[in-house]
């Protein structure tokens with residue numbers, strides 16, 4: 001019976017909404033964002049030899065330390081005499097990296113050099129100081145100013161629901177932001193919502209397409225979440241209003257989450273016949289404990305901003321009336337901090353669990369691929385769409 005209902009639902013979806021869905025090519029993050037290879041490392045070493053501007057002693061020490069760690073592992077030489085100032089400073093910098101894995105040191109070295117190259121490139125170009133809006137996005141507004149790249153979800157009349165095009169554009173925007181000369185990257189929403197999560201019309205497809213679309217959807221989801229796991233710079237969510245579904249679960253992959261007191265946090269996965277994504281099946285229990293995570297992820301309890309803050313998902317809550325002013329003042333001050341130190345500190349905090357997060361992301365995406373083909377999921381989507389049709 002359920003199977004028949006499912007087939008009817010899928011047929012109804014196709015007839016009820018005449019949608020010409022296109023399947024865009026999948027995007028992949030650059031190699032640098034995914035982890036530096038030996039080749040990337042060697043080319044960064046060569047790039048350093050060509051650098052025209054002296055990056056200063058502090059940076060040179062970091063480069064030295066990461067080079068040694070990447071090539072030889074933890075510091076293995078005797079401590080130089082106290083009066084041998086230069087060698088002692090070098091030894092201290094290397095020794096301070098402790099047991100940092102070689103791969104992480106290699107990645108940090110590549111990131112440091114890439115930061116230096118892009119800042120020296122940018123100093124040779126004349127760029128207007130004014131807000132630089134970047135063209136080419138249909139569902140986002142991307143701007144760069146005062147060391148901050150802002151990616152704004154821009155479908156306010158649809159509560160910034162995420163279409164497949166939008167997932168792709170966010171990945172492109174993140175890739176661009178990871179390479180630009182900004183210090184901090186911000187994601188926010190235009191209008192009253194931060195985002196209402198996955199656009200449920202992504203499911204408006206013919207029954208014979210479902211299996212293939214679910215397969216592609218899982219790849220899209222995995223790549224999308226992967227971009228957040230790997231994002232190399234400080235990433236800030238400015239949660240201007242309610243957040244639903246994946247726009248909530250992804251927050252644990254941000255470094256700061258600022259929320260308006262008007263924001264709510266809702267993950268109605270079970271109601272939709274679906275399961276958690278964006279690594280939340282692991283990150284939420286570790287953040288707030290399994291009992292509180294279950295309340296959100298299994299039973300779909302909607303949290304206020306204050307509750308989300310108490311559970312560690314939100315960094316700080318601001319009154320809505322002063323939200324934008326207070327948050328942007330704070331971020332502008334942060335964006336003046338030394339760029340490379342911020343990046344390296346972020347990576348030191350995040351690198352420990354990166355590999356695990358990728359594995360969890362792959363598994364969650366695989367499970368959702370099956371869920372999307374279930375009658376439970378299709379019935380829930382149909383309920384939403386038929387409510388829409390009746391309005």
Ligand SMILES: CCCCCCCCCC/C=C/CC(=O)SCCNC(=O)CCNC(=O)[C@H](O)C(C)(C)COP(=O)(O)OP(=O)(O)OC[C@H]1O[C@@H](n2cnc3c(N)ncnc32)[C@H](O)[C@@H]1OP(=O)(O)O
Pocket residue numbers: 157158159161162196197198199200201202203210213214217218220221244245246247268269272274277372384388391
């Ligand atoms: C084979 C499948 C391939 C899928 C590939 C996807 C790959 C990635 C998947 C990642 C998975 C993520 C899981 C989730 O995010 S689950 C959460 C999904 N979101 C929801 O369930 C929210 C649904 N929306 C609502 O409940 C309500 O709209 C609202 C957000 C509570 C707001 O209610 P309100 O009454 O204030 O406003 P309206 O409902 O009138 O909304 C205004 C218009 O916006 C449209 N809208 C809003 N949100 C969505 C949405 N998520 N999907 C589609 N459309 C949305 C709403 O329909 C109105 O449009 P209209 O004016 O045209 O009627």
